[in-house]
Amino acid sequence: MILQIIxxxxxxxxxxxxxxxxxxxxxxxxxxxxFAYGEIIxxxxxxxxxxKDYPWFVGVLAAVVFAVVVSVLTExxxxxxxxxxxxxxxxxxxxxxxxxxxxxxxxxxxxxTQGVPPQPFLTESITVFGIRxxxxxxxxxxxxxxxxxGLALLMKKTPLGVQLRASAENFQVAKSLGVKGSFVxxxxxxxxGVMAAASGVxxxxxxxxxxxxxGLTPLLIGIVGAVVGGMSNLKGAALGGLLLGMxxxxxxxxxxxxxxAFRDAFLYSxxxxxxxxxxxxxLSGTKVRTS
Numbered sequence: 001m002i003l004q005i006i007x008x009x010x011x012x013x014x015x016x017x018x019x020x021x022x023x024x025x026x027x028x029x030x031x032x033x034x035f036a037y038g039e040i041i042x043x044x045x046x047x048x049x050x051x052k053d054y055p056w057f058v059g060v061l062a063a064v065v066f067a068v069v070v071s072v073l074t075e076x077x078x079x080x081x082x083x084x085x086x087x088x089x090x091x092x093x094x095x096x097x098x099x100x101x102x103x104x105x106x107x108x109x110x111x112x113t114q115g116v117p118p119q120p121f122l123t124e125s126i127t128v129f130g131i132r133x134x135x136x137x138x139x140x141x142x143x144x145x146x147x148x149x150g151l152a153l154l155m156k157k158t159p160l161g162v163q164l165r166a167s168a169e170n171f172q173v174a175k176s177l178g179v180k181g182s183f184v185x186x187x188x189x190x191x192x193g194v195m196a197a198a199s200g201v202x203x204x205x206x207x208x209x210x211x212x213x214x215g216l217t218p219l220l221i222g223i224v225g226a227v228v229g230g231m232s233n234l235k236g237a238a239l240g241g242l243l244l245g246m247x248x249x250x251x252x253x254x255x256x257x258x259x260x261a262f263r264d265a266f267l268y269s270x271x272x273x274x275x276x277x278x279x280x281x282x283l284s285g286t287k288v289r290t291s
Contacts, residue, residue: 004132005249009245012248016221017238018140020222020229020237021238022195024226025151028233030188038217040197040215041203042102042105042200043105044067045063045214046105060197063197063201067200068194072193115209122136148234160187227275229241
């Protein structure tokens with residue numbers, strides 16, 4: 001029983017960890033709290049609905065393409081003209097982009113919640129020593145590990161990663177040293193789009209539905225998880241998301257039925273205690289770091 005609870009907690013924690021990575025990446029490099037990130041997740045999820053009658057990997061590829069394209073377009077059309085604006089202006093702009101994307105989707109292709117039949121193989125499970133593990137849980141864990149590990153390697157071992165880290169330290173100095181600022185920022189939004197697509201794919205598989213409003217909850221979870229772990233540290237942000245998901249799973253499994261409605265109250269009370277003790281996050285940093 002205890003091991004089963006732990007497995008379920010880790011599976012949900014990995015889902016939450018995915019939500020934090022893209023948010024922390026953009027904040028660490030650009031200082032941008034992108035409230036439109038939830039809508040990028042929603043667009044990735046919508047691609048899974050659009051291609052629900054095709055093989056699963058086709059929907060996944062479509063989700064990546066859709067999310068990356070929309071993420072890059074938001075940078076080009078909404079945030080690039082405001083590049084020299086103050087953080088409050090950028091935050092308000094991200095709210096505007098969020099509402100615009102949500103409204104466009106609701107008025108055009110997604111006026112109501114649409115069901116997305118689960119892929120049969122994702123609902124299968126294996127049982128080892130009495131512990132049931134679903135294929136979806138395994139896919140989520142692998143996807144989270146691959147994306148976080150791949151991002152860490154990109155940041156440490158590639159020229160683009162060096163430019164991203166230099167821009168996070170001091171954007172103007174990095175530009176004066178030859179870093180192509182527009183390319184670096186566009187790349188950051190593209191990477192965040194990949195993370196959002198992965199989150200959308202997993203959320204659709206877990207929920208079996210997509211709606212124009214579905215991005216709000218994962219956005220809030222991602223922000224809280226990233227703040228708990230450390231907004232400027234990718235590993236810290238992922239850790240915060242993991243712990244938030246595991247805490248949610250633990251409360252769901254252990255709270256009495258008459259208290260389950262207060263799950264979030266207990267969870268976020270614990271979050272507030274953590275932030276009182278460590279306001280900078282569990283693994284804080286002044287720049288985007290992977291360790």
